[in-house]
Each structure stands twice: as C-alpha cells, then as structure tokens.
Amino acid sequence: MADSAQPAPTAASTDPQALGVMQGVPPPAERTVRVSDTTSWRFPNTRWSFSHQRELGASAAIRRGPAPVAALPYALRDDLDAVAFTTQDGHAMTWGQAVDETFTDGLVVLHRGQVVYETYRGALQAHIPHLAMSVTKSIAGLLAAILVDEGALDPAALIPAYLPELAGTAFADATLRHVMDMTTGVRYREDYVDPDAEVRFYGVAAGFSPPPKGYAGPTTIFDFLKTLKKQGEHGEAFAYKTCNTEVLGWIVQRVAGKPFAELVSERIWQKIGAEEDGYVMVDSTGFALCGAGLNVTTRDLARFGEMLRLGGRCNGRQVVPEAVVADIAAGARTEDFAKAGYVTLPGWSYRNQWWVSHNRFGAYTARGIHGQVCYVAPGAEMVVARFASHPTAANGNGPLDRISIPSYEALAEHLLRG
Amino acid sequence: MADSAQPAPTAASTDPQALGVMQGVPPPAERTVRVSDTTSWRFPNTRWSFSHQRELGASAAIRRGPAPVAALPYALRDDLDAVAFTTQDGHAMTWGQAVDETFTDGLVVLHRGQVVYETYRGALQAHIPHLAMSVTKSIAGLLAAILVDEGALDPAALIPAYLPELAGTAFADATLRHVMDMTTGVRYREDYVDPDAEVRFYGVAAGFSPPPKGYAGPTTIFDFLKTLKKQGEHGEAFAYKTCNTEVLGWIVQRVAGKPFAELVSERIWQKIGAEEDGYVMVDSTGFALCGAGLNVTTRDLARFGEMLRLGGRCNGRQVVPEAVVADIAAGARTEDFAKAGYVTLPGWSYRNQWWVSHNRFGAYTARGIHGQVCYVAPGAEMVVARFASHPTAANGNGPLDRISIPSYEALAEHLLRG
Numbered sequence: 059m060a061d062s063a064q065p066a067p068t069a070a071s072t073d074p075q076a077l078g079v080m081q082g083v084p085p086p087a088e089r090t091v092r093v094s095d096t097t098s099w100r101f102p103n104t105r106w107s108f109s110h111q112r113e114l115g116a117s118a119a120i121r122r123g124p125a126p127v128a129a130l131p132y133a134l135r136d137d138l139d140a141v142a143f144t145t146q147d148g149h150a151m152t153w154g155q156a157v158d159e160t161f162t163d164g165l166v167v168l169h170r171g172q173v174v175y176e177t178y179r180g181a182l183q184a185h186i187p188h189l190a191m192s193v194t195k196s197i198a199g200l201l202a203a204i205l206v207d208e209g210a211l212d213p214a215a216l217i218p219a220y221l222p223e224l225a226g227t228a229f230a231d232a233t234l235r236h237v238m239d240m241t242t243g244v245r246y247r248e249d250y251v252d253p254d255a256e257v258r259f260y261g262v263a264a265g266f267s268p269p270p271k272g273y274a275g276p277t278t279i280f281d282f283l284k285t286l287k288k289q290g291e292h293g294e295a296f297a298y299k300t301c302n303t304e305v306l307g308w309i310v311q312r313v314a315g316k317p318f319a320e321l322v323s324e325r326i327w328q329k330i331g332a333e334e335d336g337y338v339m340v341d342s343t344g345f346a347l348c349g350a351g352l353n354v355t356t357r358d359l360a361r362f363g364e365m366l367r368l369g370g371r372c373n374g375r376q377v378v379p380e381a382v383v384a385d386i387a388a389g390a391r392t393e394d395f396a397k398a399g400y401v402t403l404p405g406w407s408y409r410n411q412w413w414v415s416h417n418r419f420g421a422y423t424a425r426g427i428h429g430q431v432c433y434v435a436p437g438a439e440m441v442v443a444r445f446a447s448h449p450t451a452a453n454g455n456g457p458l459d460r461i462s463i464p465s466y467e468a469l470a471e472h473l474l475r476g
Numbered sequence: 477m478a479d480s481a482q483p484a485p486t487a488a489s490t491d492p493q494a495l496g497v498m499q500g501v502p503p504p505a506e507r508t509v510r511v512s513d514t515t516s517w518r519f520p521n522t523r524w525s526f527s528h529q530r531e532l533g534a535s536a537a538i539r540r541g542p543a544p545v546a547a548l549p550y551a552l553r554d555d556l557d558a559v560a561f562t563t564q565d566g567h568a569m570t571w572g573q574a575v576d577e578t579f580t581d582g583l584v585v586l587h588r589g590q591v592v593y594e595t596y597r598g599a600l601q602a603h604i605p606h607l608a609m610s611v612t613k614s615i616a617g618l619l620a621a622i623l624v625d626e627g628a629l630d631p632a633a634l635i636p637a638y639l640p641e642l643a644g645t646a647f648a649d650a651t652l653r654h655v656m657d658m659t660t661g662v663r664y665r666e667d668y669v670d671p672d673a674e675v676r677f678y679g680v681a682a683g684f685s686p687p688p689k690g691y692a693g694p695t696t697i698f699d700f701l702k703t704l705k706k707q708g709e710h711g712e713a714f715a716y717k718t719c720n721t722e723v724l725g726w727i728v729q730r731v732a733g734k735p736f737a738e739l740v741s742e743r744i745w746q747k748i749g750a751e752e753d754g755y756v757m758v759d760s761t762g763f764a765l766c767g768a769g770l771n772v773t774t775r776d777l778a779r780f781g782e783m784l785r786l787g788g789r790c791n792g793r794q795v796v797p798e799a800v801v802a803d804i805a806a807g808a809r810t811e812d813f814a815k816a817g818y819v820t821l822p823g824w825s826y827r828n829q830w831w832v833s834h835n836r837f838g839a840y841t842a843r844g845i846h847g848q849v850c851y852v853a854p855g856a857e858m859v860v861a862r863f864a865s866h867p868t869a870a871n872g873n874g875p876l877d878r879i880s881i882p883s884y885e886a887l888a889e890h891l892l893r894g
Binding site: 080083084085090092093094110112113114115116117118119121124127185278280308311312317333334335337340342343344345 | 498501502503508510511512528530531532533534535536537539542545603696698726729730735751752753755758760761762763
C-alpha cells in the first residue's frame, strides 16, 4: 500500500486501481478525491484524477463529429522496450524502463503512420480522454497561427487592438507575436510550489483550485488577466507563462466569434478522424482554460501529431495550412530561449506555443507538466503521444526531461534505422 | 428584449440567442449564468443552461461507443402542426401552437420508426445533449428492472440488504419494490418553491444548488439520503420523491459494481445506435444524479423510446428483456397513484419509475420537470422525444400537462388514422 515505508513512489506502488482511489459506491473517505479540498491535485490521487477531469468540474465538449474514424494501422514492435539510451544525468536506461519511470498513463508511438507501440496504465484506457495540461497551449497556438495565415490576425498588432479590456495592463504594449512566442515582460510566477505565485490565482480564477479563506480576487480568467502587471520588456526573452496563452485564447475566440471547444472541433478534431470526443475544462463562466484544460484520448493525440508530421494533411486533405506547420517546425530564436535557462533543452526554441528541438529529426513538441507530450519527429517519421501523472510539477519538466528527451531521440534513431 | 413590459414570457420573447445569454467572450455580466449565484437556474437563463449543463458542473460521459449510428429514416409530415385538440382546461389548440406554448427546445416524433416531426429551438441543436431532468429516473428504473429480470436484485428485499448504510433511516423497512414504484413513506417534500423542503438540500448535496450561508449539512447524495426520516407507511400510496430514485441508483451501482454512466452506456446507449455521447451530472464525489442528471440528444432519446416501443429490440437485437418492457407498459395499481392527486393524469399509474397512462394507445412515458418527455405509444406506433425549458417547475407538471397530455393523444390518434 502507499502508506507503507518506501524509498520513493513508483508507478506500480501508486497504481490507482490497486490503491482503490475512487473505487466503490461510494469510495471510502480516504480514497475519495475532490477539487474543493484539493485532494484531486495530490499525488497519487492524480493518477486517477488526470483520467477523470470532467467528473471533477465543468467542461465543454470537443466533438469528433460525424466523420468516420481514421483507421490507425497496427504494426506493433516488441523490440522497442529494449531500446537503450543514456539519461541526461548519465544513467543507462531502456525505453521500457523509461515508460515505467515516467509514470506513463497512456502512450502511442506512430512510425510512418503505423502504431508501433501502445500501452495504457493506471486509470487510463484507450477510450478515456486524459488531461493534457500545457499541451492545450500548443493547440491554442496552432489555432492562432491558422488565423494569422488566413489574415484574420496580425502578429504585429498590439494586444488592446483585439482586447480593449487589457489596455492599462502588462499587455498594453505587447504584440500578438510576443504573446504567441511567450516573450512578453509580465510579472507572472509559474511556480507551483510558491503559494503567492500568480499561477495559484490563475488556478482559483479558473476554478481548479479552491479559493483561499476570505478570497476576494478575480473569479474568472478574464478578470484575472486584467490584474497582471508588467515586469521587464516585451520581446527580449522567452519566459514560459500560462497567462500569455489565456490572452491568446481570448483573442482567438473573440476574433473567430466561437468558443475554444467549437474551434478545436471544427478546425481540427472533426478533420483528423478522431475516435472519441475530447473536452476542455472551463471556468465558472464557461470560458475554456486555453492554457491547461484540454482532455483527449492518447490515440487521438497521436492522430493530431501525425497530421502535423504530414505537413498538416490527413487522408490527403489539408487540415492545417502547410505554411503554419512549417513555421512551427522552423522554430524561433534559440538565443531568446536560452535566457530561460532550461538545462534539459539545450539549443531549443519556442514558436507559436510549441517547443522546437532543432535536433537532427527536426522534432517539435507540445509539452504538459507531469509528462504529457505530442512529440513530432518528421526526420524519423515518428510521432509520440504520451500522457502521464508524474509526481513532480517542476518548471521545465526537469526530472522528466532528463529521461524523456533522450528516450524520444533514441527511439527516433532506432526507428530510422528500420 | 426580456426587460420590456410584457404580459407573460413566450418562447419567442425568451429566446436565449436573441437575449444574448452567454453570447460574447466574455458575455456581459447581466447575461452571464453560473451555478454559484443560482443564475443558471433562473428563467429565462434556463433556456440556455438546460442545453449547456456540462459547462456548468461536473459530469460523467455516457459513451455511444464504436457501433455505427442507427439511421433514422425521415418521412417529415407538414400536416402535424395543424392537428387540433382541446387542452385539459378547455382551450382549442393545435400541435404547432402547443410546441411553441410549452417552450420546446427540441422535439422528435417517430411514427413506425420514421421521423415525422423534428424541430430545435432556443439554444438546442440536433447534436447537443439537453438536460433530461426526471427522465433520468426512468433510465435508472429500467436498469433496476433489468437487474431484477436477471435475478441480481430482489424486489421483495429490504433496502438495507443492499445498503447497510440506510439501516436506521426512512428506508430501513422499505422494500426495493417500494423504492422502484415510489410508494415509500418518507418525509421528503418535492416542493421547488419551499426553501425548507428536502429537495433543496438534495440540490445542495448534489452540487447543482449553492449551499445556504453557514451550511453544515450533507455534501454528497449518500450522506443526504442517510438524513431522511420516515413519514407514513411504505406501500400504501404513490408519492413522487426523488430520494427514492437516488436510493435505487445507489443500489444498482453497488450491485452492478459500476458507475451509472457506464451502466447506461453498456446496457443501453451503445446498443441503440446513438448518434452522440450523452452524459450525467455528478455530485462532488463523482456520483451520478440518478434522479435528475441525464443529458442526451433529442434524437437519441427518440431512438431509446423506439427501442422500447419495439419490445426492447433495436435492429433485431434484444437490448432490454421483453418482459421488462411489458412490466413497465402494464403499469401498477391506479388506486395507489390516485392518492397523489394528479388531476392532469386521471387513471394513470407509476411502475419502475415510469408514468403509465393506461390510455387507448397503451402509452407510458418518462417525464421531466419543465417539459422533458419520452412518450411511448405502442398502440399508435408513435414515440415523442421532447426537451423543453418551460418557466414553471410545478409538481405534476400541471401547466404543461394540461396542454401536452391531450396533444400527445391527439397526435397519436392522427397518426393512427394514417
């Protein structure tokens, strides 16, 4: 059991089924998780709650629509678990060990469009959407880039041109490009451990954290964004701050005139042959959490990545303009990125809310805290879609990255060899 | 606009699109609806919120699964709007007028399995699930009846045999049959206007009503049910009390070992060729509101009714045992029902959480407050699936029934003639 003395939690020792998290009608009090008492965000409860977000709060459907499911051809390979690599801190490890070490809930690897690896652990199953956390940002960034490509948005425009409400805030003299590439100068501490960090109040405004006693602050994301102040200058350095994505999501929805969930459905999910409806968590006024609220199945995330790998095409149909995909893949200035000090991501950049590796596979990736990923490696014809519930929520995904970044590269290398 | 002086609200004057309810990013404050300030339950906001429940609170998916959609053949008829009838209070009216007068959001009429009438109004569209309110009860009752048919439940067993937690409560000496047919003697006032009525605290425990200031009562449905006391004797009279259904839902889930949403999906929704996933609202511990929380599309509710009309079969496959459907259709003792004093439902009875008309069409129906209905009339080969957001929440659906009950019978008569 989880309560017994153990050196460190493992995927096996924190399996939510074995622990009985939310099992029974009703579950025992000590295995019941809720948002209101923060138990839903405590590890190992997260091993259950990341696969059951909609049962914990309000959400909006991302419909797959009436189109047929795009078949995923299977060519499972039993040689992948043994693929060896060295972690960034020097340990020898195999792919199979890494899947376990990183608290994987769901994992699909596509090679040349075929499923070569698939697993579900913990509380996740193939048909269940899992919380994608900041992978959501990359979807919001993609929508924005599509609207830029269509001429509906101007990257050089100042934010108040779209959102007059943000005149007088940190975003008054920021451009859309600054927000898209997270180079704004705004006081926003993305520190999940500091109780005074702005990200905490984002959680309260968004509805996924309970308000502190006597809380009188903003209760919607809109009102929260209006409270943010400037710190430093715009356009000088990459700094990962979720508030940028919420501003971006607000702009996208206002300009397109539709809620985020409908946009994701109409523009993407209905066109990639998704198997299941996805959803996005919403705040108390029904506004999607564009920075963290997406929930989709592992297979559908893989389909999404495969569409990008094929230059924005799915079954021969252009879903996302090829120029938009190319713009993401090309990345941004690595010197801006370097200032953020991610030791696990040397030489990377950040473009349109995507993390760009500039590695030999031309890989770019959506990344979510606790181990979510949609890693697209065109040079290896590989896509990795992964959901996880790693216990650590650290900026830069340090503990995870030291394992997962080299593991993806080793797998790409292995698949490239045939 | 709704603010101008009008004699009484009409469907047209309260159209949520025209009023701008939840339109805009963000919507204006006076057009924003939330659960926390009760605005989501105020008419005319309900004309929007009944079609957007999941955006207001936690829910669990009722998956349609991978089976193909069951085609609904269309044979729309333009003669139905003119079908004339007399309301129970003596006014001449047509079917088309009744659709409007009863604040219809969605309506599908099947005759011999073909769609002869279909309309969507207000905030509802064909693909959007609508709050079914007490139609949920009939699904819970159907699941229980199936488990009785399979021998997993015994109608004569006392409730604590399944739920030891309810020893010492009103349900200690009630049988499963008493609960299924709502003939328990329990103090539970289903009065939506009385602020001290037990149904108010059901709402708080369920999470769809905000707690009163200083509230220290139950915060889960389970804990709420434990507080209920006996009043009168069991088995003597029908009395419509949602608490019976929550007890029934608890039993069904405990005995089947699965959550309500999964049971509805596996036993019914995956087998009727549903078009869209449905869902059920859940309390703060993820427990489905078996008495009121179902949300499905109008077409899928029609498919469900058609399956019952065909003796439990869909596409030649037995979904629900024929004996279970026959047991519902046969109804219960009309003298027990008469004691409840429903003047709009003379000669009716209540069986397995279904309302049984004993009319010349052998009609039985699921009924939800504000105008939800799944009306199955085997003798006329007719099914009516209807969602609505009528302003009145009155026991017995009085204002609605005086129009809708004779309207369904007139339509059945008309269709029967050819």
